[in-house]
Amino acid sequence: MIDKTLRYVMDGAAFKSLTSSRTDAMVSANESAFELFTFEEINNLDEFLIWFNHNLPQDIRVLSIKPVDEKFNIIQNSKIKEYHYVFSEGQKNHPFCAPILTTILEPLDIEIMKQGAKLFQGTHYLKSYCYKPTDHGEYNRTILESTITENTVYKANFFPKTSYIFKVKGKGFMRNQIRLMMGVLIKLGRGEVDLTFIENSLKPDFDCKIDYIAPASGLILNHVNFDGLD
Numbered sequence: 001m002i003d004k005t006l007r008y009v010m011d012g013a014a015f016k017s018l019t020s021s022r023t024d025a026m027v028s029a030n031e032s033a034f035e036l037f038t039f040e041e042i043n044n045l046d047e048f049l050i051w052f053n054h055n056l057p058q059d060i061r062v063l064s065i066k067p068v069d070e071k072f073n074i075i076q077n078s079k080i081k082e083y084h085y086v087f088s089e090g091q092k093n094h095p096f097c098a099p100i101l102t103t104i105l106e107p108l109d110i111e112i113m114k115q116g117a118k119l120f121q122g123t124h125y126l127k128s129y130c131y132k133p134t135d136h137g138e139y140n141r142t143i144l145e146s147t148i149t150e151n152t153v154y155k156a157n158f159f160p161k162t163s164y165i166f167k168v169k170g171k172g173f174m175r176n177q178i179r180l181m182m183g184v185l186i187k188l189g190r191g192e193v194d195l196t197f198i199e200n201s202l203k204p205d206f207d208c209k210i211d212y213i214a215p216a217s218g219l220i221l222n223h224v225n226f227d228g229l230d
Contacts, residue, residue: 002034005055009048014039020074020224021081024176026216028100030084031063031223035074080144080225081173085166085182085218086154089189094158101154101163102218108189110164113148116188116198117166120146120181124202128210129184131176145169148185154220167222176213183212 003017016037023029042048045065053062086101089108093101120143127139151163166185168178184201187193200206 001057001060005052005057006036009052009055010038018074020079021221023221024179024216024219026099027219027221029221032221033074033224033226035068035072074226078171078227080169080171081221082145082167082169082223082225083173083178084153084220084222085168085178085214086151086163086220087166087182087186087214087218088160088163091160093160096156096158097160099217100220101159102215104186104189106190108186109191110148110189112195113185113189116185116195117146117148119195119198119202120168125204125206126174126177126202127204128201128206128208129177129180130174131180131213133174137174139174141170141172141174143168143170146181178219179214179216180210180212182214182218184210186214187212 006015006017018035018037020033020035045067049062049065056062087104088097088101089104089106089110091103092105093103097103123140123142125139126141127133127137130137130139133139146166146168148164148166151165153165154163166178166182168181184193184198188195188198197208201208201210
């Protein structure tokens with residue numbers, strides 16, 4: 001949709017776009033980023049931003065445009081991604097919640113889930129948290145932050161009184177990684193696994209399969225921070 005809109009607002013001028021990352025279907029983005037290569041200089045970025053937003057569909061909004069030099073590469077440049085997984089437990093919520101909040105109908109032990117989330121923080125071997133891993137992947141990954149807190153970010157009058165955010169921050173994530181992490185935390189909250197299971201799952205010799213991928217609709221790419229740009 002961005003490329004389709006660009007073709008219109010740039011009136012046929014040649015361009016190329018490159019996104020910072022891909023996400024699963026039904027995953028939302030509070031902030032994301034893409035790099036735009038143009039063959040003709042855009043003279044007034046402020047006016048371009050207004051016209052671009054005017055023509056984008058209702059569910060996409062451009063927040064800002066920043067010039068970069070030819071050395072910048074949106075995929076390869078160092079960046080930190082912050083994801084939120086929004087969820088509630090114990091009751092079925094208003095259907096309007098469905099796009100950005102996952103409802104776990106069973107009661108969950110949130111306090112033990114908070115302890116479990118902390119175990120992911122740091123550098124660990126995360127092959128168990130990659131969907132269909134190969135024998136040649138790089139599975140030693142560093143997670144800068146992994147916490148569960150009460151949701152004070154996403155609010156609406158149809159939201160449940162209490163909901164939670166699983167916040168994960170790092171330089172890069174593997175396919176379904178955060179949804180697999182959330183899946184094992186849900187199982188922890190249900191009492192189906194314990195903290196030792198999660199500790200063992202972060203080691204190279206772990207031989208049990210992480211088989212529950214949490215629904216995509218609770219996952220939100222909250223922010224992408226590029227070195228030298230924010």
